Amino acid sequence: MSDHVYKKIQLVGSSKTSIEDAIHNAINTAAKSLHDLNWFEVVETRGNITDGKVDYFQVTIQVGFRLAG
Amino acid sequence: MSDHVYKKIQLVGSSKTSIEDAIHNAINTAAKSLHDLNWFEVVETRGNITDGKVDYFQVTIQVGFRLAG
Amino acid sequence: MSDHVYKKIQLVGSSKTSIEDAIHNAINTAAKSLHDLNWFEVVETRGNITDGKVDYFQVTIQVGFRLAG
Amino acid sequence: MSDHVYKKIQLVGSSKTSIEDAIHNAINTAAKSLHDLNWFEVVETRGNITDGKVDYFQVTIQVGFRLAG
Amino acid sequence: MSDHVYKKIQLVGSSKTSIEDAIHNAINTAAKSLHDLNWFEVVETRGNITDGKVDYFQVTIQVGFRLAG
Amino acid sequence: MSDHVYKKIQLVGSSKTSIEDAIHNAINTAAKSLHDLNWFEVVETRGNITDGKVDYFQVTIQVGFRLAG
Amino acid sequence: MSDHVYKKIQLVGSSKTSIEDAIHNAINTAAKSLHDLNWFEVVETRGNITDGKVDYFQVTIQVGFRLAG
Amino acid sequence: MSDHVYKKIQLVGSSKTSIEDAIHNAINTAAKSLHDLNWFEVVETRGNITDGKVDYFQVTIQVGFRLAG
Amino acid sequence: MSDHVYKKIQLVGSSKTSIEDAIHNAINTAAKSLHDLNWFEVVETRGNITDGKVDYFQVTIQVGFRLAG
Amino acid sequence: MSDHVYKKIQLVGSSKTSIEDAIHNAINTAAKSLHDLNWFEVVETRGNITDGKVDYFQVTIQVGFRLAG
Amino acid sequence: MSDHVYKKIQLVGSSKTSIEDAIHNAINTAAKSLHDLNWFEVVETRGNITDGKVDYFQVTIQVGFRLAG
Amino acid sequence: MSDHVYKKIQLVGSSKTSIEDAIHNAINTAAKSLHDLNWFEVVETRGNITDGKVDYFQVTIQVGFRLAG
Numbered sequence: 001m002s003d004h005v006y007k008k009i010q011l012v013g014s015s016k017t018s019i020e021d022a023i024h025n026a027i028n029t030a031a032k033s034l035h036d037l038n039w040f041e042v043v044e045t046r047g048n049i050t051d052g053k054v055d056y057f058q059v060t061i062q063v064g065f066r067l068a069g
Numbered sequence: 070m071s072d073h074v075y076k077k078i079q080l081v082g083s084s085k086t087s088i089e090d091a092i093h094n095a096i097n098t099a100a101k102s103l104h105d106l107n108w109f110e111v112v113e114t115r116g117n118i119t120d121g122k123v124d125y126f127q128v129t130i131q132v133g134f135r136l137a138g
Numbered sequence: 139m140s141d142h143v144y145k146k147i148q149l150v151g152s153s154k155t156s157i158e159d160a161i162h163n164a165i166n167t168a169a170k171s172l173h174d175l176n177w178f179e180v181v182e183t184r185g186n187i188t189d190g191k192v193d194y195f196q197v198t199i200q201v202g203f204r205l206a207g
Numbered sequence: 208m209s210d211h212v213y214k215k216i217q218l219v220g221s222s223k224t225s226i227e228d229a230i231h232n233a234i235n236t237a238a239k240s241l242h243d244l245n246w247f248e249v250v251e252t253r254g255n256i257t258d259g260k261v262d263y264f265q266v267t268i269q270v271g272f273r274l275a276g
Numbered sequence: 277m278s279d280h281v282y283k284k285i286q287l288v289g290s291s292k293t294s295i296e297d298a299i300h301n302a303i304n305t306a307a308k309s310l311h312d313l314n315w316f317e318v319v320e321t322r323g324n325i326t327d328g329k330v331d332y333f334q335v336t337i338q339v340g341f342r343l344a345g
Numbered sequence: 346m347s348d349h350v351y352k353k354i355q356l357v358g359s360s361k362t363s364i365e366d367a368i369h370n371a372i373n374t375a376a377k378s379l380h381d382l383n384w385f386e387v388v389e390t391r392g393n394i395t396d397g398k399v400d401y402f403q404v405t406i407q408v409g410f411r412l413a414g
Numbered sequence: 415m416s417d418h419v420y421k422k423i424q425l426v427g428s429s430k431t432s433i434e435d436a437i438h439n440a441i442n443t444a445a446k447s448l449h450d451l452n453w454f455e456v457v458e459t460r461g462n463i464t465d466g467k468v469d470y471f472q473v474t475i476q477v478g479f480r481l482a483g
Numbered sequence: 484m485s486d487h488v489y490k491k492i493q494l495v496g497s498s499k500t501s502i503e504d505a506i507h508n509a510i511n512t513a514a515k516s517l518h519d520l521n522w523f524e525v526v527e528t529r530g531n532i533t534d535g536k537v538d539y540f541q542v543t544i545q546v547g548f549r550l551a552g
Numbered sequence: 553m554s555d556h557v558y559k560k561i562q563l564v565g566s567s568k569t570s571i572e573d574a575i576h577n578a579i580n581t582a583a584k585s586l587h588d589l590n591w592f593e594v595v596e597t598r599g600n601i602t603d604g605k606v607d608y609f610q611v612t613i614q615v616g617f618r619l620a621g
Numbered sequence: 622m623s624d625h626v627y628k629k630i631q632l633v634g635s636s637k638t639s640i641e642d643a644i645h646n647a648i649n650t651a652a653k654s655l656h657d658l659n660w661f662e663v664v665e666t667r668g669n670i671t672d673g674k675v676d677y678f679q680v681t682i683q684v685g686f687r688l689a690g
Numbered sequence: 691m692s693d694h695v696y697k698k699i700q701l702v703g704s705s706k707t708s709i710e711d712a713i714h715n716a717i718n719t720a721a722k723s724l725h726d727l728n729w730f731e732v733v734e735t736r737g738n739i740t741d742g743k744v745d746y747f748q749v750t751i752q753v754g755f756r757l758a759g
Numbered sequence: 760m761s762d763h764v765y766k767k768i769q770l771v772g773s774s775k776t777s778i779e780d781a782i783h784n785a786i787n788t789a790a791k792s793l794h795d796l797n798w799f800e801v802v803e804t805r806g807n808i809t810d811g812k813v814d815y816f817q818v819t820i821q822v823g824f825r826l827a828g
Contacts, residue, residue: 005650006633008681012351012409018089020156023185024192029350029412031190040192042183045111047092049132052100054093054109060353063187064633067650074236075219077267081282081340087158098281098343114180116161118201121169123162123178129284133219136236143581144564146612150765150823167764167826198767202564205581212305213288215336225365227432230461231468238466247468249459252387254368256408259376261369261385270463271288274305294503296570299599300606307604316606318597321525323506325546328514330507330523339601357627357685363434374626374688390456392437394477397445399438399454405629419719420702422750426489426547443488443550474491478702481719495696495754501572512695512757528594530575532615535583537576537592543698557788558771560819616771619788639779641708644737645744652742661744663735666801668782670822673790675783675799684739710777713806714813721811730813732804753808 008062010043015057019045022059036066077131079112084126088114091128105135146200148181153195157183160197174204215269217250222264226252229266243273284338286319291333295321298335312342351409355388359403364390367404381411420452422476429471433459436473450480491545493526498540502528505542519549560614562595567609571597574611588618627685631664635679640666643680657687698752700733705747709735712749726756765823769802773817778804781818795825 013026023040031037044060082095092109100106113129151164161178169175182198220233230247238244251267289302299316307313320336358371368385376382389405427440437454445451458474496509506523514520527543565578575592583589596612634647644661652658665681703716713730721727734750772785782799790796803819 003646004635005647008631008633010353010407011412012353014349018087018156020192020195025348026350027187027190027192035190037187037190039187040185047109049096049106049108052096052104052106054089054096057089062631067632072232073221074233077217077219079284079338080343081284083280087156094279095281116178118165118175118177121165121173121175123158123165126158131217136218141577142566143578146562146564148767148821149826150767152763163762164764200562205563210301211290212302215286215288225363225432227468227471234463234466234468242466244463244466246463247461254385256372256382256384259372259380259382261365261372264365269286274287294501294570296606296609303601303604303606311604313601313604315601316599323523325510325520325522328510328518328520330503330510333503355629355683356688357629359625363432370624371626392454394441394451394453397441397449397451399434399441402434417715418704419716422700422702424491424545425550426491428487439486440488476700481701493698493752494757495698497694501570508693509695530592532579532589532591535579535587535589537572537579540572555784556773557785560769560771614769619770639708639777641744641747648739648742648744656742658739658742660739661737668799670786670796670798673786673794673796675779675786678779708777710813710816717808717811717813725811727808727811729808730806 005067006038006064007067008041008064010060010062012058012060014047014059016055017057019057019059022057023061026059026061027063030063030065034063034065037063038066039064074136075107075133076136077110077133079129079131081127081129083116083128085124086126088126088128091126092130095128095130096132099132099134103132103134106132107135108133143205144176144202145205146179146202148198148200150196150198152185152197154193155195157195157197160195161199164197164199165201168201168203172201172203175201176204177202212274213245213271214274215248215271217267217269219265219267221254221266223262224264226264226266229264230268233266233268234270237270237272241270241272244270245273246271281343282314282340283343284317284340286336286338288334288336290323290335292331293333295333295335298333299337302335302337303339306339306341310339310341313339314342315340350412351383352412353386353407353409355405355407357403357405359392359401361401364402364404367402368406371404371406372408375408375410379408379410382408383411384409419481420478421481422455422478424457424474424476426472426474428461428473430469431471433471433473436471437475440473440475441477444477444479448477448479451477452480453478488550489521489547490550491524491547493543493545495541495543497530497542499538500540502540502542505540506544509542509544510546513546513548517546517548520546521549522547557619558590558616559619560593560616562612562614564610564612566599566611568607569609571609571611574609575613578611578613579615582615582617586615586617589615590618591616626688627659628688629662629683629685631681631683633679633681635668635677637677640678640680643678644682647680647682648684651684651686655684655686658684659687660685695757696728696754697757698731698754700750700752702748702750704737704749706745707747709747709749712747713751716749716751717753720753720755724753724755727753728756729754764826765797766826767800767821767823769819769821771817771819773806773815775815778816778818781816782820785818785820786822789822789824793822793824796822797825798823 015021084090153159218233222228291297360366425440429435498504567573632647636642705711774780
């Protein structure tokens with residue numbers, strides 16, 4: 001990695017089932033337009049409540065990817 | 070939302086199985102006495118260990134709900 | 139607990155499936171050499187991405203255990 | 208103040224015009240049911256965007272009030 | 277604790293003598309109306325100065341208590 | 346929102362008159378090239394001083410917008 | 415700026431009308447005794463409540479100014 | 484307070500006996516040269532250890548005082 | 553200190569009487585197995601409540617000690 | 622600057638020799654595609670270790686640049 | 691140190707060459723008017739960019755010095 | 760890394776010449792007794808001042824290393 005430069009962008013994924021699934025959704029969307037995704041970091045976990053139940057989880061992540069040298 | 074006021078309270082839910090389940094438990098309890106629950110934010114995730122294994126997860130969340138105008 | 143002293147160490151567990159599993163793995167490893175593990179606190183959640191998908195979750199936790207008096 | 212105990216609650220006020228107005232709205236609502244409100248602290252400022260413009264500001268505050276001794 | 281839900285409230289206690297005493301005062305007041313108080317966490321320590329001397333300490337704590345199931 | 350992914354970018358707006366106006370300026374600029382702007386969060390408020398007076402306010406915000414699915 | 419050294423001091427300004435006005439008041443006072451004020455950063459926004467209404471806003475800022483070389 | 488401006492300075496007091504005493508020492512020193520001291524906020528608590536025992540506590544506080552208008 | 557390396561470990565001490573006593577207890581335990589303890593930093597102060605009263609204070613500290621060169 | 626809007630992006634640069642060099646590398650890469658770079662802020666400093674030695678430093682920075690009005 | 695009181699002030703030094711040099715510059719300036727400087731703590735590292743290159747580093751430090759008893 | 764567990768310890772290295780050198784010193788000492796050191800994260804940068812000059816830099820880092828499975 002010593003001669004690479006990475007960019008980190010912040011995404012919010014959501015899922016009705018789990019925190020992990022919300023992360024997967026955010027990364028799947030990023031992977032459509034960005035290559036060389038390398039790692040993610042969870043920044044915030046929150047969610048929406050409807051009728052007294054969790055409707056979906058929303059997870060904000062930072063995604064790091066290599067910039068073309 | 071522009072003419073509403075919300076209150077945020079802090080709850081700790083627990084579960085033997087998952088972080089999501091601990092969140093569900095906290096919100097289920099809140100929903101018994103509060104209406105118009107709107108969203109939650111995870112503040113802290115921790116848990117208890119017994120005999121070298123996770124006994125239960127404890128998740129502190131803030132729950133936001135609309136105050137009657 | 140009033141006459142005990144505890145030590146907290148920081149571990150990073152990983153798992154291909156879930157955040158909870160990464161926590162379990164870190165605690166299982168700690169339990170091999172340390173007794174009286176009492177609680178954990180999640181410090182950071184991140185993970186590795188390969189081919190546009192989450193390869194594994196990495197969860198940093200603090201684990202508290204009682205020191206022999 | 209030396210013999211008083213205060214409680215702090217967290218409210219989210221909103222306004223289409225300004226941050227100050229969102230704070231006023233939250234405090235006005237609190238004042239309907241609570242007496243002896245003493246001070247507030249801004250915790251977070253955010254807002255909603257519609258059609259490329261700020262629709263309303265949302266300000267989270269902590270409000271401190273004296274508990275009846 | 278695995279099947280309980282806890283609520284955390286924020287209180288400010290004060291004392292002319294010590295930080296510990298300010299914590300005691302806040303908890304004593306909470307105990308008049310709330311049962312099953314379990315733990316507290318210090319959030320902030322500050323105080324008032326009069327005539328160049330500490331007049332009283334003000335300690336903000338979070339107090340956790342069990343919600344009736 | 347449950348099946349959407351959002352991106353958050355960080356902008357700094359400025360204004361000679363108010364914090365709100367600096368936020369408006371940042372969002373107006375973002376709206377020229379981005380659609381589906383949804384919310385903002387204030388990250389930092391600062392400003393420039395000239396001749397002992399505030400010359401302009403600079404407000405750093407995060408702006409969240411929906412990514413085309 | 416490359417050969418200058420700056421000092422940052424922390425001030426609390428207040429105003430009955432707005433957050434911006436509280437910032438102006440703090441900077442006006444600083445400008446009476448300090449030259450070469452360059453920038454400010456908002457550290458904390460709070461305020462006093464009287465009779466269920468905001469009595470004044472209190473804004474803590476850091477003010478940076480150049481030290482005479 | 485609405486027409487006053489306050490300055491906050493950071494001091495470190497120490498004491499062989501208690502945290503409160505370290506705070507008193509810092510404020511006593513400040514009071515020799517500054518009038519109108521109003522409040523303090525604890526920023527950090529640490530200390531020195533000699534021969535396996537606490538030698539003294541060091542408490543960093545911010546002290547707020549009114550600037551002459 | 554210029555040619556030394558220090559290690560910091562995190563301990564939780566407790567006491568029924570005071571925050572200072574909880575710090576002493578943690579350091580006394582550390583001193584049984586570690587030499588050259590140099591300083592501590594308070595990380596967190598919390599405690600347990602029983603029957604509406606503080607049962608004991610729990611103070612998390614970091615303890616720094618010199619590693620044998 | 623009063624009528625400009627800036628964007629901040631987050632980059633990670635690396636270097637085998639120094640923290641400054643890692644910052645230079647990140648900015649050099651950004652400068653290839655972005656004009657009007659104005660300032661940077663260090664967010665995180667970390668690095669990789671191989672065979673018991675620092676292999677390279679990794680510095681995360683935020684880079685601010687002016688958006689075309 | 692047990693009977694001393696220290697003051698901490700915040701300075702910003704700059705340098706075209708290195709972070710360390712920016713720290714040296716800030717301390718050199720402080721040493722012209724203050725005696726008994728004891729330690730510094732880095733608060734923030736940032737810098738200015740001109741023509742796509744780092745023009746100078748700006749390092750904000752807190753400097754602690756003993757107050758005359 | 761997916762089936763490994765890592766431990767993070769906190770070290771303070773010092774150097775009369777540079778921040779990087781202080782990091783190297785801490786890691787060199789750790790490498791004498793620990794294998795499989797993988798990465799470090801800078802937690803705090805501070806230093807000692809003697810006669811108005813930086814005497815040495817002290818850098819606190821977290822060092823991560825793989826635990827034997």
